[in-house]
Amino acid sequence: MRIPSGVTDQFIYFVAVDATDLKTRETALSSFTVYRSRNGAAAAAMTTPTVNETDATNMPGVYELLLDEDMSIASGNDSEEMVFHITHAGMAPVTRTIELYRPKITAGETLTVSSGNGNSAVQSIAANAITESSINTAAITANKIAANSIGASELAGDAVSEIQSGLATAAALAAVDTNVDAILVDTGTTIPAQITGLNDPTAAAIADAVWDEAQSGHVTAGSFGEIATEIAAILADTGTDGVVISSATANAIAAALLDLANGIETGVTLRQAQRIQLSSAAGKLSGAATTSIAIRDVGDSKDRITATVDANGNRSAVTLDAT
Structure with missing residues (x-):
């Protein structure tokens, strides 16, 4: 069997017979093991071989293997042989070979041949065989195909329109190319309409x-x-x-000044110093007759100043909370 390179939807058939008498056909088999080798490569197990039983009643023992792994031939080869070795505990091993080949025309297309015509090499190509995808229009230029050397009677109409489109594209590119050097040296040569407006702007502009x-x-x-x-x-x-200055801006400036790092002393901002001063002047005082005093913040929420003092009120240790 011959299969085009790259095709992965084709099946090959094989018959499963008893491994002992080699003639009794086996039905309802599943979970086959299949090894493949292409063009002399080492045997490789198919990852997930797809094997279907064709018809256990009308074609007992006939199975079909889907060829969907390693189905592309190597670069530079037009044909390669491939072998499949199929095994199962309930049947005798089966070996099938196929030929992978590189198709010379698009898969599924047919060439039509007209006999007795001197131009059969051209006219044997069906009208739809030459398509937009098979002709690189940019590669067809005026100097590669002489004028009128290929007429409408020699190619299908679609191919003629593609060639004409390619020639028009090549002519437009050639018109631009002839002006490139002139543009670069600013010779004043007329710039084609396709690129008008690409002049360098002035410094003033x-x-x-x-x-x-x-x-x-x-x-x-x-x-x-x-x-x-x-x-x-x-x-x-x-x-x-x-x-x-808006009130929001003024507040932001004031906050920045109050929280300026080291604004009063190292590690003390203006805001912190004001809190300590306000607490010292107006906060509640406790422990005045002892050796440990505490002065609250004006909101009476925390001790701002905690100090250790002697009988004369001299401070020997002070703890501050300006947060």
């Missing part, structure tokens, strides 16, 4: 385009566009006396 670009499209964080957007927002928030 580039500057105008940059300054006229919409601000809304350039607000990426950290960019100059973002800075310009924030400045514009501040300038837009004006009152009768000039520029006015």
Whole structure:
């Protein structure tokens, strides 16, 4: 049996007979083991061989194996032989061979031959044998096919239209190619209509385009566009006396100042210092007659200052909570 290379939907048939008498046909078999070898390669087990029983009643013992693994021949070969060895505990082994071949025409197509015609080499090709996919139109140029050397009577109409389209494409590319060098050296040669508008812009045109670009499209964080957007927002928030900072901006600035690291002393911000000072001046005091005193925050939620003192009130240890 001959099968085109790459086809994976074909079956081969084999007959399963008893392994002892070699004549009794076996039915209802399943789970076959199949080994394959192509063109002298080592035997390889088919991963999931598909074997069907054709008809146990009308064709007892006849089975069909789907050929769907390793069905492509090696590059450079037009034909290779392939063998399948089929085994099962309930039957005698069966060996089948096939030929894999490289088709010279599209699989499933038929060539029509006209006899007694001097141009049979051309006219033997059916009208639909030459299609858009079989002719690379970009490869057909005016200097490869002489004018009128192939007429409409020698090729099917579809093939003629494809060649004509290819020639038109080649002519358009040639027109562009003849002007490339002239464009690069700015000789003033007319630029074909296909690429009109590709002249280099002037510096003035580039500057105008940059300054006229919409601000809304350039607000990426950290960019100059973002800075310009924030400045514009501040300038837009004006009152009768000039520029006015919004309450949200003012609050953000104040918060930044209050939380400035090391703003008072190393490790102490202005906000923390104010909390300690306010607690010291207005917070509740406990333990005044002992050696350990505690001063609360003004909200009476925590001890802001905890200190160890002597009988004269001298502090020897102080713990602060400014959070």
